[in-house]
Amino acid sequence: MRGRHVDAYSTYKRVSSRDYYLGADNDKDDKDDTSIRMPNGLDKDIGNPSWKRSLPHVLVATISSFLFGYHLGVVNETLESMSLELGFSGNTMAEGLVVSTCLGGAFIGSMFSGSITDGIGRRRAFQLCALPMITGASMSAITKNLWGMLLGRFFVGTGMGIGPPVAALYVAEVSPAYVRGAYGSSTQIATCFGILASLFIGLPAKDVVGWWRICFWASTVPAVLLAFLMEFCAESPHWLFKRGRGAEAEAEFEKLLGGLHVKYSMAELSKPDRGDEADTVKFSELFYGRHSRVVFIGSTLFALQQLSGINAVFYFSSSVFKKAGVPSDSANMCVGIANLSGSIIAMLLMDKLGRKVLLLGSFSGMVVAIGLQATAATSFVSSSGALYLSLGGMLLCVFTFSLGAGPVPGLLLSEIFPNRIRAKAMAVCMAVHWVINFFVGLLFLRLMEQLGPVVLYTIFGTFSFLAVIFVKRNVMETKGKSLQEIEISLLPQE
Template sequence: MSKTLLLYFIAAVAATGGLLFGFDTGVINVALPFIKQEWQLSETAEGWAVSAVLMGGMAGSLLSGQLADRLGRKRINILASLIFVAGSVLTAIAPAPSWLIAGRLLLGLAIGIVSFSVPLYIAEIAPSHMRGRLVTFFQLAITIGILVSYLCGYAFADYENGWRLMFWAGFVPAAMLLVGMFLVPESPRWLVSKGRTDEAMVVLERIHESAHARQELADITRAMQDEKNRRPDWRELFSPRLRIPLFIGIGIFLIQQFSGINAVIYYSTRIFEMAGFGSGDTAIMATVGVGVVNTLSTLLAVRFLDQWGRKPLLYTGLIGTAVSLATISFAFYFKDSLGVDLLKILSVGGVYVYILFFAISLGPLGWLLISEVYPLRIRGFATSLGSFYHWFFDFWVSFTFPILAASSLGTNGGIFMIYTLVVLLGLLFARYIVFETKGLSLEDIERKWASK
């Protein structure tokens, strides 16, 4: 196997965690109508059924940050795969809503772990010229997982207890991740941080040419030597010299989540029903279209992220999502005068265009930036904190959407105008906070903060 092919294999195995992320967050979209019908869930219970994953995600991202620094990137992903297996089984056999919520809490715990450990692991394995592309595999896998969950929803919709089959399907990628992580190496940067330089060199020689591997090891070792007299301390993240990385890690996910992405991912079936699509197969098929657009658009990000750079794609995505969200808001506000057919065109078209621009920018850039901007010494903790904010903001968007959708803000499109304003604020964030990391090694970025 060539070294380039090996890198793609390692990234693909690790990114299976992203596939599970996408599947287990997206499957509730298509399963929820059938669960509501069987158990007569209230709007609040519906919110908890969706948001339990997000609460588990917050816990997983916080609890596992220091474990990743202590145990290693590989073993923490193996732990996550075991939790995925347990959560998939529990949600599929749940005899009552409380059991379903408990299973989704477990799935959220695992998702919280992989949401920071997988991008971190890939970033530390990848050469600088491929890092954007390979880390974006994680976001691509998320979109594929979402699409697969929607397809499972469509395939099992007419089966008795079909929603249970939808959850059972998540067991397969969980088992794949568990097996696959035993076949890939540990992060060489983590090995160096633990004094296991010889093992790190073995890994680097597997993925680089010998001369490049030696240079890479020298750079990593030099960065570690520069920091050898400074013990890891999570409080350093809040020091003045790391203020910009901290703002990036929080701000990128605030803009990402309050752009309304997971209101669309979790509730697109409901949004299309509000736009006049009949319930059942028609709305679910429109939702499958969301998954297809999401996946194809993320492929564009994989192709061009290292070529164009982070900031140009961020600007493009923010402008595109603002226009599409404003279109959706306009469609619902004037729905009485537009007519049903035009409302369907504008709402579905607006959602699809929104997904396209989000998938080439805010989607992959959140995970990529938090895996790049922090020093190695505290990278595990700092990345887990960034992941926590992703789930924290995601929770509030997802929990409040069904409540707001039932209010006047939902019926007149006001909720989408709120999301539009957040995205416009994101343009200021992109201009004054985010910096370009294209072509820089992780050690180059670390030296940038060391010089502050």
């Protein structure tokens, strides 16, 4: 299988290395080039693969992102009634633990996600991540005390830790290059729908005793659907090829792209210098090997994303709005709508403007938005002015985040990591994400009490500004390129 494609790929590699250097602007990328060079060297105007073939598989994968968003937001409306019934009302540390224990479990799950995804494949990894989400949500729904809630949230978190990196890998590997940005953004849109769903379902929680238990039970339905429907989805051809199962990879390419595109896609995968594909990847290679720079970029990008403080909005917006005198239910729905609106715009622009432009605009907008929130907390603004600035700044922060800082990192990293290290490198970067997310969730309310909103928002704004500088200096553009073209361009010189 591999031998049949070596000569074809040699020709392809020479063309790709010349025309697709990552970081160089290429005017051809901005056009919808429907002419594909076939492996035999002959040009055939066969058009781009139909996006309709891969769309159902992507939609099933985004159920994991929906669950991710749902469990991020499910404690927002329910935290108050839950704390009263379980006996920890007024204890900010216990409230923080209900949020952050889930994130601690996600850290554990993300650390093992690379080995799981490489070992059993993308489809089985999705099914595996659904199991602790079902178990943990059920435990949270029936618990009688704080410890039962924390244990249930931890189980849910392990599933959340596995889901996002697998979704990013799977969507990138099954999507045609010309719509990969839009499909990658669909995971963020699904996350937004998950947050909105949790806020909507949680609305009666303050008035109906025990309604918060229904909110946890409801999450088991999409988790069961994910495990069931993934049985009928295609496996990643990239993973199959990496495991030496070339014939199966061809069959999956035909299912995802159509028969005309199978040989070309296999030629891209059949790179002659991939003889070490099946070798086990050691984690030390990610930090000290030839790919350490892209891992550093990925980890830093996720760290800056979380240090912007965005998830504090989703976790504790009810508490913040309540102190500002704004009804939390309507305010939180506005947050969800702002998040969804920005994500849809990002999906439409991802393959036109590119990943880097959206990241720069997104983090720059967050600097402005957080500045408005910090200004609202000063004594220089009237109470009515502070109310509008605080609310407007929070909604603007969510909107600008969803334009780039939210959807781009997961997509970008699944593109720039070589196939051999992709799963484990994503696991490392997501682990960084969850560690910082954990401490933001745990300490936000306490820091708000100790430091005050002006200092805290200034810190968040500073990290957003640093993100602008980092993206401008280190992030490269990947729009319109196949994963193999990107890998060749970034391949370190021996």
